[in-house]
Amino acid sequence: MKPVRYFLSMLLTGVLVLVGVQALAATPTIKAGSTCTKLGTKTTSNALTYTCIKSGKKLVWSAGVPVAPAAPQSGDDLVLTTPSYVPTPPAGGTDEYRCFLLNPKFKSTTFLKSVSITPDNLMVSHHGILYRLTSNNVAAAQSLDAQTSEAGWPCFGDTGISGATAFSPAAPSSWISFWAPGGNFKSYPAGTGMQLAAGDQFILQSHFMVMPGHSSSELKASMKVGLNFATNTVAELKTMLIAAPIEVPCGANESGPLCNRDAAIADLVKRTSDKAAVQEAGLLLFCGKNPAKPVPSATSDCSQRVNSPIKIYGATPHMHQLGKTITITYTNGATGNTTVMSSRPQWNFDNQRTDWLTTPISAVAGDSVTVTCTYDVGLRQLLPLYKNLSPNYVVWGEGTRDEMCLAIVNYTN
Numbered sequence: 458m459k460p461v462r463y464f465l466s467m468l469l470t471g472v473l474v475l476v477g478v479q480a481l482a483a484t485p486t487i488k489a490g491s492t493c494t495k496l497g498t499k500t501t502s503n504a505l506t507y508t509c510i511k512s513g514k515k516l517v518w519s520a521g522v523p524v525a526p527a528a529p530q531s532g533d534d535l536v537l538t539t540p541s542y543v544p545t546p547p548a549g550g551t552d553e554y555r556c557f558l559l560n561p562k563f564k565s566t567t568f569l570k571s572v573s574i575t576p577d578n579l580m581v582s583h584h585g586i587l588y589r590l591t592s593n594n595v596a597a598a599q600s601l602d603a604q605t606s607e608a609g610w611p612c613f614g615d616t617g618i619s620g621a622t623a624f625s626p627a628a629p630s631s632w633i634s635f636w637a638p639g640g641n642f643k644s645y646p647a648g649t650g651m652q653l654a655a656g657d658q659f660i661l662q663s664h665f666m667v668m669p670g671h672s673s674s675e676l677k678a679s680m681k682v683g684l685n686f687a688t689n690t691v692a693e694l695k696t697m698l699i700a701a702p703i704e705v706p707c708g709a710n711e712s713g714p715l716c717n718r719d720a721a722i723a724d725l726v727k728r729t730s731d732k733a734a735v736q737e738a739g740l741l742l743f744c745g746k747n748p749a750k751p752v753p754s755a756t757s758d759c760s761q762r763v764n765s766p767i768k769i770y771g772a773t774p775h776m777h778q779l780g781k782t783i784t785i786t787y788t789n790g791a792t793g794n795t796t797v798m799s800s801r802p803q804w805n806f807d808n809q810r811t812d813w814l815t816t817p818i819s820a821v822a823g824d825s826v827t828v829t830c831t832y833d834v835g836l837r838q839l840l841p842l843y844k845n846l847s848p849n850y851v852v853w854g855e856g857t858r859d860e861m862c863l864a865i866v867n868y869t870n
Contacts, residue, residue: 488805489520489778490839510841517839520638520807533573533683535561537659540608541679544581544665550728551842552583552666552856556612558590558598559659559682568650568687572643574636574661578678580671583664583857585636585680588616592656609663613730613855616660632696633659635865636680637775637809646770646813649694649869650687666857668842692869694770699828701759701862702740704751705779705851708834715849718751725854737852753850755781755834757862760827763790763820765870771813772798773865774828777857778840780804781831785864790823798826799864811867820868830862 487500493509493516500507500518507518539557546553561567576582590598597618601610610617633651634643645651663680707716715721725733738748744759746752774783785799799812820826832851837843842858851860 487518488803489807490517490836492516493518512839512841512844515839519841534686535684537561537682537684539661539663539679539681541677542608542663542665543673543676544667544678546665546667547728549724550856551668551858552664552729554611554613554855555609555663555665556598556601556616557609557661557663558595558602559661561653561657561659561684563653563655563657565655567653568691568693569633569653569684570645570650570687570691571685572634572651573681573683574634575681575683576636576678577680578676579638581665581667581676581678582680583637583666585664586662587633587635587682588660588662589631589633589651589653590616590618590658590660592654592658594618595656595658598658598660612662614732614736616662632698632865638807643811645694645867646817648691649770650691652693664855694867694869697761697866697868699759699761699785699826699864699866700740700853701757701828701830702737702744702746702751703757703830703832703851703853703860703862704737704753705755705757705832705834705860706753707848707850708837711834711837711848713847713849715847718850718852721850722852724849725852725856725859729855729859733854736854740853756829756831758827758829759862760788760825762822763824763826764822766819766821767868767870769798769814769818769820769826769866769868771811771867772826773809773811774799774801774830775809775861775863775865776804776806776830776832777860778806778842779832779834779836779851779860780806781833783828783830783862785866786827786829787818787820788825788827790821790825798866811865826864826866828862828864832860 487507496509496511496516498509509516510519537559542555544553572587574585574587601617604610661680661682667676715724722734741748741751772785774785776783781804783801783804784797787796787798796818798814837848853861
């Protein structure tokens, strides 16, 4: 099942990041940006530590930090590490995407049964995506790496290689695994694994977010990738990405030049890359909406039809800071029955885990998978990220202040 048509894969270049269903806890759930009462107070919720900070005239909970970020598992068969790097976002932006080439030196076909990606600096690390790089495209990646004196190369949205995109498994690079806050370890379901061939390498795309006021020594960051290999042949696990267009207007009490959609997209291009100008139009078209007449809404959705038999093992949702809820559902085309594969009735950016299904879903042609997201621009009044920033009309974008509505679905043929 191809996630998108080829011509759209060239447009829809940015994606990331990622989450799973949480059981409802007996204690109250803390959410970044919600009100707290005593400055400096710390509390733990869902394995995350929150600090009561001052934002404007209000006291709010900070973004959650994992209580103890897990190091690569002690039994890792191989650990690869990116070079240390000090991110330098484009002028006017806070985000930089940087790709690093990692060589596992595979001599034969290898199946990964688990992957852990561990950042060493949570102050600037937003997410990391591990891509498979086919052996015949290694030279292209090495050429990109050699174009700058610093480690790695710029890669907003994808790996930067011509023809590469996260949306197409047939492209020069394809999605293997990812890290996002609260979800660094991916152990694949029994009997499945990610397949790599002799000579294949990895690209680790690192998304850095830099807030003003920090020294270079505080910003330096790297990531470790821990790999475990299957001892025999397993079913090849694949990844499809379902992305919904986003058309969230400014709130009733907000105003400013970037509340104009065209101005907001021009600002997004300046802060990220030229690709941003066509991403939203491509998503609108692919998801059956009219790019010429986008409809402002706090809800985003997109459905993708299954074209051939597949077995779905799990799903991960992903949004950014203005996310309110997200749901990923499977619909049986013959009966119309719907199964919720992943749901976040209260989105928490700092707890992004994959939901593996207890019983895999056997999907056939005519079935579909849908991602639905809702947003709350009122959160801009609570979160430190938006302090001193003009409110903006929100579309799909790769910056942390932009938004995504993404379902990451793992399946086998």
